[in-house]
Amino acid sequence: MNNQLISTVSFTSILQLVCTIFYxxxxxxxxxxxxxxxFELRLKYFHQFWSIIQLGIIGCSLGSIGVYFWRFQEANRISQLxxxxxxxxxxxxQLAVYVNDILTFLLGYCCFFSMIKFVQLFRFNQRVSLFAETLKSCAKELISFSIxxxxxxMSFLSLFYLLFVSKLSSCSSLLATAQMLFEMTLMKFDASQIYGADAFLGPFxxxxxxxxxVFVCLSLKKLNQSEIQEQRDCRMRSQYVDPIENFSNRIDQLLEAIDKIYIDQKIELSKLDKAGL
Known part of the structure; x- marks a missing residue:
């Protein structure tokens, strides 16, 4: 913390100052x-995914600049005192630590949005472009499943926290309980701790x-994905029919056209013969 307060008073290097100015x-x-x-797109601007990412970067950056000066002022006050x-x-x-934590959170979110922005910058790559198109096509399904x-x-988070907050160290806080539930979802949790906490409520x-x-929500997601993929395949097959499937029909049409030309020529020859030409 002391090093961070010192760095707010003066830049530790010229490179840091130059990078901050460029940023x-x-x-x-x-x-x-x-x-x-x-101004050009108006409300359509907020319907674009990358616009939201860009607003996130700008908002977190402006917030970081404001909190940085707040931390700078707090560091000066502490040093003068x-x-x-x-x-x-x-x-x-306490206030200095609180301000420093806010700045850390804002910088973290700024880096998060910036990393997502790289997906758009590297869209010339085929794999990255395919990844972006995949996310775009299944965005609605992902949002509905996420909700x-x-x-x-959240219901299980409240249940485990309220039942085992005084019995398990892994349920001592909401964050620790959420971590425990994610470990249970990934099948990497020792269930003997819950069994030892309560003979009935733990296993139940x-x-x-x-x-x-694990078995209902995640399986439902896989089933939903398979149904959606099947529907898309049906639409694709209806729009873009494989030429091999129509090959026999094309051959029949070609033979009918040749037969029609042959019959028309026969009729013309018979007319010429009758006319004596």
Whole structure:
């Protein structure tokens, strides 16, 4: 924490200062571009996925800049207080830690959105383009499944936390309980801990979670994917028919056309013979 406070007062290197200045200029440039697109597209701008990602990058970046100056001010206040008292007075660093955590969260989300942005930048690559198109085609299904899974998961999260908060260390907090449930979903959890916590509720809740989440929700997702894929294949087959399947029909049409030409020639020859030509 001390090193982080020192780094807020002065930049530790020229490279850090140059990178920060370039980053701010890039953010200003992106803001101008997005404002122009917003005026051109209006409400359609918010219907595009990459526009939301771009807004996330800009929002987190602007928030990081504001929180950075807030942390800079807090570091100056603490350093001045330390100089005035020579360190003989208790200095509360709770606000400084809180501000530093907010800045860390914003930078983390900014990096997250930036990594997703790389998918669009590398769309010239065939594999990346295929990955992006796959996500685009199944976006609605993923959102619907995520909502359903989130509701079921949150219900079990509340159940395990309230039942075993005083009996299991892995359920001491909501975050730890969520981690335990994800481990159970991946089949990497030692069920003996739950069995030892309660003779009846432990096995019952564990079995209920495995049945509803692992075997029902995830299996339902696979079934839904297979049905959707089958429907898409049917639509594709109806729109784009394989030429081999129509090969025999094409041959029949060709033979009928040749036969018609032959009959027409016979009729013309018979007419010429009757006319004596």
């Amino acid at each position: 701010i200029f890039f953010i200003i440039y992106f803001i101008i571009i997005e404002i122009r697109l917003l 330390f100089e005035q008292t020579n360190g003989y007075v208790y200095i509360n660093l 359903m899974f989130a509701i079921v998961f 809740c564990f079995t209920l979670f495995m049945l509803l989440v």
